[in-house]
Amino acid sequence: MRGTAYQRNADGDSATFSSRLGDLTGEERAELAQLRKRDQEVRTHESAHIAAGGGLVRGGPTFDFQTGPDGRDYAAGGHVRIDSSPGSTPEETIAKARRIRQAALAPAEPSSQDLAVAAKASGMEAAARAALSRTSRQGRLRQLDARPTADRTTPDRAPSPAHADGVRLDVFG
Secondary structure, eight states: OOOOOOOTTTTOBBBBBBHHHHHHHHHHHHHHHHHHHHHHHHHHHHHHHHHGGGGGGGGGEEEEEEOOOOOEEEEEEEEBBBBOOOSSSHHHHHHHHHHHHHHHHHHHSSHHHHHHHHHHHHHHHHHHHHHHHHHHHHHHHHHHOOOOOHTTOOOOOOOOOOOOOOOOOOOOO
């Protein structure tokens, strides 16, 4: 790659941009085409994360740049910061984990990092569902404990008849 010093005009363009394009070799022009294509892919990819992430996105995209043979910088990689902290309740955490997973998988071609974030969000959702299930189960047990004793022994079906020795075995469904 050619490294030339240049000045930027008010539009951010190089003052010598057009004259340098004429100086590029065929190989440099091919490299420039690849850099432009990659720049567009990266920007589209990060925009998809932002669009799907909504309020979970913290700031704008961050890009890693590569300077092309024309002296301009092209996005070669990037990332978007997304709030992945748990919600204040299991229900909020479940909803948040789904949005995180949706944001991670939003680009047409998710990266390996995107897939890892989606997997982490799935784990976060599973943990929140387990906590919700435990909380729900504990609530039902508390309700059962609060019922009068006679209510707790009411069978779902009729008890089996007494055995000859006077011991009775009640079977509940």
